[in-house]
Amino acid sequence: MKPPRDGTNEANNPKLLDSGLVDCIPQIGKCPNPCGDNCYYNQAFYRTLDKPLFPNASRVNKQRLLVRVNSGHDSNYDRDFVIASTAKYHCRFFNTSIPRFDFPAPVVFTCNPDENKPPILSPVPDNLMFVRVRTRPGMLDYAADAIAHYAIKNNVPVVLTWMRYLMEDMVPGAWRDWYELKTHILNPWWQLKRQHRERLWTELDACNVYQCGTYESSLCRECLNCVRFYWRAIRRQCKHDCPTMA
Secondary structure, eight states: OOOOOTTTTOOOOGGGTTTTEEEEBOSOSSOOOOOOSOOHHHHHOSSOSSSOBOOOHHHHHHTTOEEEEOSSSOTTTTHHHHHHHTTTOSSEEEEESSSOOOOSSOEEEESOSSTTSOOOOOOOOTTEEEEEEEEOTTOHHHHHHHIIIIIIISOOOEEEEEOOBSSGGGSOGGGGGGEEEEEETTEEEEEEOHHHHHHHHHHHOOTTEEESSOSSOOOGGGTOHHHHHHHHHHHHHHHHHOGGGO
């Protein structure tokens, strides 16, 4: 695959409006990761998957926007192409659920692509931006294991993503009453009711642990975890590469 010219197949993700973030997805088609049945990207993404998504580099760099590479797909698939095709962006970070982090920019790692299985507890490189944990009722012990390893032991931010389900029969049976059907950005999803999300948060709240979005909004401009932790990772790498800055 050859990187397309700037500006081809550019689309706006409504979730990112006014956040300073833009999406870039170099690959075509569904993500091949075996993450289980509840994949937001493969089920109901905001755009079709038949073309790559490359925002215009001149615009992005001039406006100093932060490019999130593969918010749904995985940057470790076709990784050489992914790295080369996004090199034109001054500020970028990669997303993966595969514990290989040797990218030339910060990386967000989803440590449990299947939220029903234990998290991957990997070594922590300097460019690990934060660790995402897919979280649901009944699996808090797995989230706690990830928090203990990454947030507490290794001082890496952990961001909890509360699971949503496209179909009602996908909601774990014992917790059906904890969920309600609500629109998330564009599509209706079965989501945790606020009172139950707040209850679960009190069990997992710890230093260096955050939630994706807020109770009131899932828009990135209301959260800004990605922007905050990107620059934290950049400063950490600078201190490692430039001892005089330590």
